[in-house]
Amino acid sequence: xxxxxxxxxxxxxxxxxxxxxxxxxxxxxxxxxxxxxxxxxxxxxxxxxxxxxxxxxxxxxxxxxxxxxxxxxxxxxxxxxxxxxxxxxxxxxxxxxxxxxxxxxxxxxxxxxxxxxxxxxxxxxxxxxxxxxxxxxxxxxxxxxxxxxxxxxxxxxxxxxxxxxxxxxxxxxxxxxxxxxxxxxxxxxxxxxxxxxxxxxxxxxxxxxxxxxxxxxxxxxxxxxxxxxxxxxxxxxxxxxxxxxxxxxxxxxxxxxxxxxxxxxxxxxxxxxxxxxxxxxxxxxxxxxxxxxxxxxxxxxxxxxxxxxxxxxxxxxxxxxxxxxxxxxxxxxxxxxxxxxxxxxxxxxxxxxxxxxxxxxxxxxxxxxxxxxxxxxxxxxxxxxxxxxxxxxxxxxxxxxxxxx
Amino acid sequence: xxxxxxxxxxxxxxxxxxxxxxxxxxxxxxxxxxxxxxxxxxxxxxxxxxxxxxxxxxxxxxxxxxxxxxxxxxxxxxxxxxxxxxxxxxxxxxxxxxxxxxxxxxxxxxxxxxxxxxxxxxxxxxxxxxxxxxxxxxxxxxxxxxxxxxxxxxxxxxxxxxxxxxxxxxxxxxxxxxxxxxxxxxxxxxxxxxxxxxxxxxxxxxxxxxxxxxxxxxxxxxxxxxxxxxxxxxxxxxxxxxxxxxxxxxxxxxxxxxxxxxxxxxxxxxxxxxxxxxxxxxxxxxxxxxxxxxxxxxxxxxxxxxxxxxxxxxxxxxxxxxxxxxxxxxxxxxxxxxxxxxxxxxxxxxxxxxxxxxxxxxxxxxxxxxxxxxxxxxxxxxxxxxxxxxxxxxxxxxxxxxxxx
Numbered sequence: 001x002x003x004x005x006x007x008x009x010x011x012x013x014x015x016x017x018x019x020x021x022x023x024x025x026x027x028x029x030x031x032x033x034x035x036x037x038x039x040x041x042x043x044x045x046x047x048x049x050x051x052x053x054x055x056x057x058x059x060x061x062x063x064x065x066x067x068x069x070x071x072x073x074x075x076x077x078x079x080x081x082x083x084x085x086x087x088x089x090x091x092x093x094x095x096x097x098x099x100x101x102x103x104x105x106x107x108x109x110x111x112x113x114x115x116x117x118x119x120x121x122x123x124x125x126x127x128x129x130x131x132x133x134x135x136x137x138x139x140x141x142x143x144x145x146x147x148x149x150x151x152x153x154x155x156x157x158x159x160x161x162x163x164x165x166x167x168x169x170x171x172x173x174x175x176x177x178x179x180x181x182x183x184x185x186x187x188x189x190x191x192x193x194x195x196x197x198x199x200x201x202x203x204x205x206x207x208x209x210x211x212x213x214x215x216x217x218x219x220x221x222x223x224x225x226x227x228x229x230x231x232x233x234x235x236x237x238x239x240x241x242x243x244x245x246x247x248x249x250x251x252x253x254x255x256x257x258x259x260x261x262x263x264x265x266x267x268x269x270x271x272x273x274x275x276x277x278x279x280x281x282x283x284x285x286x287x288x289x290x291x292x293x294x295x296x297x298x299x300x301x302x303x304x305x306x307x308x309x310x311x312x313x314x315x316x317x318x319x320x321x322x323x324x325x326x327x328x329x330x331x332x333x334x335x336x337x338x339x340x341x342x343x344x345x346x347x348x349x350x351x352x353x354x355x356x357x358x359x360x361x362x363x364x365x366x367x368x369x370x371x372x373x374x375x376x377x378x379x380x381x382x383x384x385x386x387x388x389x390x391x392x393x394x395x396x397x398x399x400x401x402x403x404x405x
Numbered sequence: 406x407x408x409x410x411x412x413x414x415x416x417x418x419x420x421x422x423x424x425x426x427x428x429x430x431x432x433x434x435x436x437x438x439x440x441x442x443x444x445x446x447x448x449x450x451x452x453x454x455x456x457x458x459x460x461x462x463x464x465x466x467x468x469x470x471x472x473x474x475x476x477x478x479x480x481x482x483x484x485x486x487x488x489x490x491x492x493x494x495x496x497x498x499x500x501x502x503x504x505x506x507x508x509x510x511x512x513x514x515x516x517x518x519x520x521x522x523x524x525x526x527x528x529x530x531x532x533x534x535x536x537x538x539x540x541x542x543x544x545x546x547x548x549x550x551x552x553x554x555x556x557x558x559x560x561x562x563x564x565x566x567x568x569x570x571x572x573x574x575x576x577x578x579x580x581x582x583x584x585x586x587x588x589x590x591x592x593x594x595x596x597x598x599x600x601x602x603x604x605x606x607x608x609x610x611x612x613x614x615x616x617x618x619x620x621x622x623x624x625x626x627x628x629x630x631x632x633x634x635x636x637x638x639x640x641x642x643x644x645x646x647x648x649x650x651x652x653x654x655x656x657x658x659x660x661x662x663x664x665x666x667x668x669x670x671x672x673x674x675x676x677x678x679x680x681x682x683x684x685x686x687x688x689x690x691x692x693x694x695x696x697x698x699x700x701x702x703x704x705x706x707x708x709x710x711x712x713x714x715x716x717x718x719x720x721x722x723x724x725x726x727x728x729x730x731x732x733x734x735x736x737x738x739x740x741x742x743x744x745x746x747x748x749x750x751x752x753x754x755x756x757x758x759x760x761x762x763x764x765x766x767x768x769x770x771x772x773x774x775x776x777x778x779x780x781x782x783x784x785x786x787x788x789x790x791x792x793x794x795x796x797x798x799x800x801x802x803x804x805x806x807x808x809x810x
Contacts, residue, residue, distance in 0.1 A: 051730030051738045080726050080738070082759045115723025116760045227727050304709065318520025321485050322632050325456030333456045333485070354487045355521045394799045 001257050004171070007160020008142025009034055011173035012196040013238040016135040019148025022127025024075035024113070024120065029148035031127045032072040033096065034192060035135055039066035040236035042108070043205040045212045047229035053079030054089040055109040056228060062093075064201070067234055068106045069096050070192060071128060072149050073119070074177070078111040079227040081118050088119045095128045110190050110230050112151055112177060146175040149190055153177050157268040163257040165250045168241040170197045172254075174261040178219075178269025189216060191231040191265055197254055198237035199244040206247070207255040208233050215262040218294065218387040219270040220302040233258075270301075270388035275395030278310055279371045283386045286378035292329035293385035299327030300374060301389030310372055311391035315340060315363035317349035320374060335379030342369030352379065406662050409576070412565020413547025414439055416578035417601040418643040421540040424553025427532025429480035429518070429525065434553035436532045437477040438501065439597060440540055444471035445641040447513070448610040450617045452634035458484030459494040460514040461633060467498075469606070472639055473511045474501050475597060476533060477554050479582070483516040483524050484632040493524045500533045515595050515635050517556055517582060551580040554595055558582050562673040568662040570655045573646040575602045577659075579666045583624075583674025594621060596636040596670055602659055603642035604649040611652075612660040613638045620667035623699065623792040624675040625707040638663075675706075675793035680800030683715055684776045688791045691783035697734035698790035704732030705779060706794030715777055716796035720745060720768035722754035725779060740784030747774035757784065 010017050014037040024030040044063040046056050055078055071092050078085050093107040100107075111119070135141065146156035160173035176191040199207075212231055237243070244250045271279040282300045287293035300306060303323035309316040317338050325333065334353035339346055344366045348356050366372075415422050419442040429435040449468040451461050460483055476497050483490050498512040505512075516524070540546065551561035565578035581596040604612075617636055642648070649655045676684040687705045692698035705711060708728035714721040722743050730738065739758035744751055749771045753761050771777075 049727065049730040050735065051726050077723075080723050080755065080760055082739075115721070115727060116755070118760075227723075227730060316520070318482075318485050318632075321456050322454065322520060325454040325632060330455065334487075350485065350521070355485055355523075 001260065002162045004160040004162060006139045007173055008139070008146060008158040009173045009175050009192055009194045010137045010142040011160035012171040012194050014038055014196060014236050015194045016137045017141045017145035018131050018134040018136055019144035019146070020127065020131040020134065022130065023123045024073055029144060030073055030075045031131055032145035032148040033069060033128065033131050033135060034145060034194065035069040035100065036067070036234055036236045038236050038238065039068060039106070040234040041199065041201045041204050042067040043201065043208040043233045045208060045231045047227060049227050051080065051227045053077055053111060053228040054081055054085035055111045056230060057086060058089040058093065059108045059110070059230060059232065062105050062108060065105050067108055068100055068102050070108045070110065070232060071096050072110045072190065072192070073124060074149050074151050075113040076111060076117055076119050077113045077115050077228050078119050080116040084118050088121055091121060092124055092128070095125050096132070099128065099132045108232060110228070112149065112188060112190055112228055115227065142173065142175070149175065149177040151177060152274050153272055155272060157265050157272070159261055159264045161257050161260055163253055165197065165241045165253050168239050170239045170241055170254065171195065172197070172257050172261050174265055176265035176269055178272060189229045189269055191216065193231070193233040193258070193261060195233065195235045196237065196239040197235050197244065198239060198241050199235050199254060203244050203251055204233060204235050207251065207258050210255065211259040211262040215259065215266040218298065218385070219266050220298060220387065220389045267388050270390055273390035275393040276390030277393055278391040280310055280374065280389045280391065281371065281386060282374045282376070282389070283384065284376045284378065285384040286380055287329070287383040287385070288331065288380040290383045290385060292331065293383045295327045295329040296324050296376065297385045297387035299323045300376070301387045304392055307389065307392035310367065311393050313364055313367040315347070315349065315358070315360070315367060320376065321350065324376060331378050331380050337377040339375040340366055341373035341375060342366045342371060344369050406665065407567045409565040409567060411544045412578055413551060413563040414578045414580050414597055414599045415542045415547040416565035417576040417599050419443055419601060419641050420599045421542045422546040422550035423536050423539040423541055424549035424551070425532065425536040425539065427535065428528045429478055434549060435478055435480045436536055437550035437553040438474060438533065438536050438540060439550060439599065440474040440505065441472070441639055441641045443641050443643065444473060444511070445639040446604065446606045446609050447472040448606065448613040448638045450613060450636045452632060454632050456485065456632045458482055458516060458633040459486055459490035460516045461635060462491060463494040463498065464513045464515070464635060464637065467510050467513060470510050472513055473505055473507045475513045475515065475637060476501050477515045477595065477597070478529060479554050479556050480518040481516060481522055481524050482518045482520050482633050485521040486523050489523050493526055496526060497529055500530050501537070504533065504537045513637060515633070517554065517593060517595055517633055520632065547578065547580070554580065554582040556582060557679050558677055560677060562670050562677070564666055564669045566662050566665055568658055570602065570646045570658050573644050575644040575646055575659065576600065577602070577662050577666050579670055581670035581674055583677060594634045594674055596621065598636070598638040598663070598666060600638070600640045601642065601644040602640050602649065603644060603646050604640050604659060608649050608656055609638060609640050612656065612663050615660060616664040616667040620664065620671040623703065623790070624671050625703060625792065625794045672793050675795055678795035680798040681795030682798055683796040685715055685779065685794045685796065686776065686791060687779045687781070687794070688789065689781045689783065690789040691785055692734070692788040692790070693736065693785040695788045695790065697736065698788045700732045700734040701729050701781065702790045702792035704728045705781070706792045709797055712794065712797035715772065716798050718769060718772040720754065720763070720765070720772060725781065726755065729781060736783050736785050742782040744780040745771055746778035746780060747771045747776060749774050
C-alpha cells in the first residue's frame with residue numbers, strides 16, 4: 001500500500017470534483033460536487049439519530065442505485081426542515097442529474113451546517129450550474145472540494161492510497177469534514193470515499209461497515225450525535241481488477257486500504273475537534289469482549305471532566321477510572337492498570353487497582369505534548385479497542401455559544 | 406407543608422451537626438458531622454458507577470443498621486484508593502462511634518473531592534475529635550455543616566419543611582453539595598436528609614428511592630457520573646407520629662414533603678453547576694411512556710452543544726431536536742413541538758415538526774433570563790418528565806482544567 005502525495009477523491013480513475021463558493025456562507029467555499037465518469041456501486045453508513053436530515057433520508061433511499069454524482073453543501077444542514085426539506089434534497093439531486101443526463105435517483109446529496117432553516121434553493125441550483133463546468137480530475141479539483149465541505153474545521157481533510165489487487169493498481173481516495181458534534185456513530189461528520197476498485201455492492205457495503213465501526217464510530221468530540229452524519233463510498237470499477245464478489249484475499253487487501261483511509265480521516269476529525277488543542281488516543285486492552293473494550297474507550301474520550309483535565313495538562317487519572325466505571329462495561333476496578341504516554345515519555349498512574357505516587361513534573365512534561373495516549377489495561381480477557389477524542393477548551397464554548405451568528 | 410426559615414439538617418428533633426476546618430482544604434471548612442440523639446432508621450441511594458469510592462462501599466454495607474451519626478469530609482474523595490481506602494473509611498466510622506459509645510457499624514461516612522489520593526488519616530481522626538464537642542442543634546450547626554461539604558459549590562444548599570402527619574408535626578431537613586460531575590444517577594452529589602418522622606426502614610427506603618428518581622436522577626451538569634454519589638436519609642422517630650408501615654395516607658404525605666426537599670436541593674445543584682450562569686429546565690410532555698420522557702429530557706439537558714448555545718443566549722432549537730433524537734427514546738420527529746420560555750416570555754420554535762420563523766429579538770430577550778424553560782411536546786402519549794441542567798461556560802473549562810492544583 002502506497003500513500004499518495006496530494007491524494008484526494010479525484011485520485012482514483014474516473015472521478016472528478018470541484019469546490020465552489022455559491023453564497024451559502026460569506027466569502028467561503030460552500031458547495032462540492034463529486035462525479036464518476038461511469039456508474040458506480042455505492043455504500044453508505046448513516047447517523048443513528050432518529051431525527052435524520054432530509055439528505056440522509058434521500059441517500060438512504062437511493063444508495064442502492066448506481067451512482068454518478070454527489071452534491072454536498074456546507075452552511076445549512078437541511079435538517080429539521082419538514083416536508084420542504086425533503087423536496088429540496090430531491091430537487092438538488094435532480095439538478096445535478098439533469099446536467100449529467102441521468103436520473104435524480106443516481107445522485108446523492110449531503111448537507112452540513114445550521115439546523116432548522118430551509119435551504120436557499122436558488123443559490124443551491126445556481127451553484128450546481130456554476131460548479132458543474134469546473135469539475136476536474138486534477139489536484140485542485142480534490143483540494144477545492146475538501147475545502148468546500150468544511151464548517152468549523154480548521155483544515156481540509158483528505159487522503160488517498162494505492163494498493164495492488166490481483167496485479168492491478170487500485171486507488172482509494174477520501175475527504176471528510178468533522179469538527180463539532182462528533183460522537184460515536186459519526187455525529188456531524190461527512191466523509192466521501194471514492195475508489196476505482198471493481199467490487200460488488202454487497203462486498204463494498206461489508207467493507208465500509210467494518211471500517212466505519214473501528215474508526216468513525218470510535219471518535220468523539222462532544223458527545224452530541226448529529227442529524228446528518230454520513231459516510232459514502234463510490235466504487236466505479238475502472239481499475240479493472242477481477243471483481244471482488246466474496247471475502248477472499250482481494251477483499252482483505254481492499255478492506256485494509258479502506259480502513260487506512262477511514263482511520264486517517266476519523267483521527268483528523270477528532271484532532272480538529274471544535275476548539276481542540278490536543279488529540280487523545282484511548283486504548284483498552286485485556287477486556288472481556290470487544291463490545292466492552294469499545295464502550296470503555298469511548299466513555300473515556302467522551303468525559304467532559306477528563307477532556308478539561310487534558311486541556312489543563314493535569315494528570316487527573318482518577319477521571320479516567322471514573323469514566324471507565326460508568327461506561328456500562330463490566331470489569332474489576334482492582335485489576336485496572338492506567339498509563340499516560342506521549343512523545344515525551346510514559347508514566348504509570350495506577351497499577352492493578354493501586355494508585356501510584358507519581359512524579360508530577362514528569363507527568364506535566366508528558367501532558368505538554370499534542371498527542372496524549374491513555375493506556376487502560378484490564379485483567380478480564382484479550383479484547384481491545386481504541387477511541388480518539390480531543391480536549392475541552394474555552395474555544396469549544398466560544399464556538400458553540402454563538403454558532404448561528 | 407410549611408417551609409422553615411433557616412431550615413437545615415438540625416431542624417428535625419434530636420439531630421445535631423457541625424462543620425469545621427480540619428486541614429484537608431486550605432483555610433476552608435472541610436468536615437461535617439451529623440448525629441442523632443437516638444438510633445435512626447436509614448435509607449441510601451448510591452452511585453451506579455462500578456468504580457465506587459471506599460465510603461460508598463462502607464455505607465452500602467451498613468445502611469441497614471441503626472444509624473447514630475455521619476462523618477463527611479470534602480477535599481478528598483477517598484476513591485480509587487485501594488485497600489487502604491477501605492480501611493480508612495472504617496477507621497473514620499470507628500472514630501466517631503467510639504466518641505458516641507456505639508459501634509462503627511452505626512456510623513456512615515461520605516467523602517468528596519480529589520480522586521486517587523489516600524485520606525490524611527491523622528487530620529481526619531483529629532478533626533473528628535475537635536468537631537464532635539461542637540455539635541449543635543442550633544441554626545449555626547446546620548449552616549456550618551452545609552458549608553463544610555462544599556467543593557466547587559458557590560453556595561451552601563440546605564432546606565427544611567414541616568408537615569402534619571396524623572396530628573403530629575413531622576420535620577424534614579436536608580443539605581447537599583453538587584457542582585461538578587453531576588449527572589443522572591447523582592454523580593458527585595452528596596445529600597443528607599434528616600427527619601424525626603417515625604417510619605419503617607422499608608417505607609423510608611421506598612419513599613427515598615421514588616423521590617431520588619424524579620429529582621437527583623434528573624439533573625446533569627456535565628455528563629460525568631462520580632464514584633461517590635450518595636443520598637442518605639436518617640429517620641429517628643422523635644416526632645412520635647404513628648409509625649408509617651404501609652403506603653397509607655401518612656406515607657403519601659411524608660413522601661410529598663421528602664420530594665420537596667429532594668427537588669429543592671437537586672435543582673440547587675444543577676443551578677450551581679461548575680461555571681454555570683443559567684439554570685435549564687427541560688420538560689417533556691406527550692411521551693409514549695415515562696421512561697421515554699425521562700430519556701429525552703435528560704438527553705437535552707446533557708447536550709454540550711445545547712448547553713453552550715444557552716450560555717451564548719442563542720435560540721438554537723435545532724440542537725434540542727437533535728439531542729431528543731439521539732436520546733434512545735422512540736418518537737415521530739414530525740409530531741414534535743418546541744418552545745423556549747422564561748420570565749420574559751414564551752416563543753414557539755417548532756410546531757408539530759415544522760420550523761417556525763421566529764422573532765430573534767424576542768428569543769434573545771427570553772434567553773437573557775437566568776432560568777430557561779424548554780418545553781418539548783410530543784404526539785405519542787400522555788407521559789411526562791422534567792430534567793434540570795445548566796449552561797456550559799468558559800468557567801467550567803477553567804475549573805476543571807486544573808482542579809487538583
